[in-house]
Amino acid sequence: MSPDSGEILGLEGVWRKYRRWQRRPSSLKDAFVRLFQRNGLVYEDFWALKDVGFSLKRGEILGICGGNGSGKSTLLKVIANILPMSHGRITVRGKIATLLDLGTGFLPELTGRENIALNGAIMGLSDAEIASKMESIIDFADLGTFINSPIKTYSAGMYMRLGFAIAVHVNADILLIDEILAVGDEEFQRKCIPELQQLQRNGTAMVIASHALNMLSALCDRVIWLDGGRVMMEGPPNEVLERYSPHLVPAND
């Protein structure tokens, strides 16, 4: 499969509204009582994504930077159709896989091998596909004999290696990655970056949301800076990150 230049993912005027209740009725009892109160059901609309649009080509890596609450995670969830959008149009021309969290759906009682099968099924692989990829996933995760032990015996690093190994083997056309690369240790990161670049050479497009600016500049072809749900700037990584970094506020501020 040779990388062609066609658009594989297109977003146009995407808006996402959250309804922020002054006091959200979280229970039936609460909702019932509130019906009879003045101001009981007052809410305000909060827009987590405002008129976001971009287009992604096959084999392209798009980075998303922005502070906490800028809409990075919401954007990835909307693209993955985990969260419905309020307005907008999303056109998908390839299979999407998500890596929003490492080890989603892992079950501590099951062995590594069994969890690969379960996780593959959650990602939409057929049993035949899972079986054919099993050995290369195990090789990549490099867990030795631990692969046949329940994963409750794993260290955090092993857990992460297994999750990453599965995600890079699902043969998606578009991979959505949220902040997970910043979590691993240096050795893990050193292993991840070349692996993602290899995927890119094979034509997989990626959207990576991250706080780790050095990783974004190392991996991405293009970066979008989100602030308050709006695209502030879009362009080559160095230009965008240069403009964005003065806006980074120390965490204790």
Added chain:
Amino acid sequence: MEYGVSPNDQMLKPMYEYVGDARVWNSWSKTASLVRHLTWRSLASRYRGSALGFVWSLVNPVLLMVVYTIVFQYILGSNSKEEPFPVYLMTGILAWNFMSSAAINASVSLVSGAALVNKSTFPRIALPLSTVCANAINYLVALPLLLVFIFAFGVKPTPSLLLFPFALLLLTLMATGVGALLSAIMPFFLDLQHLIEVVFTMWFFLSPVVYPISLVNDHPRWRGLYQMNPMVGIIQLVHSVFLGHPVESASLAIAIVGSVGIFACGIWVFNRLSVHCTEV
């Protein structure tokens, strides 16, 4: 109000479009395969790590049977005419427990699977469906023991045993419908859980599980109303399968219409609501 945050003409109607073969979940067989994996996951998590896992799932119906035998047969003096009362009780309790625990477990499936639902894209109906399947397997595994139990009390099996798949189908449709309906509402109103337990207890006593149906036949004024509960017909069918009782056609008709209707309604509501379950 900020600039541009009220709906206007330029805002597009939400449209999520897959072009070509971009859809990952493109067939029923993939969803079925996911259901199979999730079913196995919930069975494994229940039974692995405890050799007595399966035995524990039988302790509850056996204890219930002992208590209800003492209360209903020896204290209240009710009895079934055709067979020993414990046999009647055990048959109904196992079937009821399947339906109720499947529906109740399924009702929290979206809430307890929130980590999965919030981080990956997959057909969410697989969560309640797999819960029902896991409970169905528990029920099926207990059946040989039920047959031994029935036989030990001297009750002979009849050809109506062949109707068991039909009874299982009705129980499953009912459990799936109720479970899917409740699971779709649950993320929005978490206190529904407490209400569900009470309602299921009421429903249990309004179905002929712990008393013979003849007890209700003695009260013609309430009989018509009582029969509107589709579980009356389903439990009667289960009694007929294992003990050869006759089934009333009216109860059976209500059971069929009721379980199919509740199934359809549950799936419809689930499809409408579960899209929004990540928003709360």
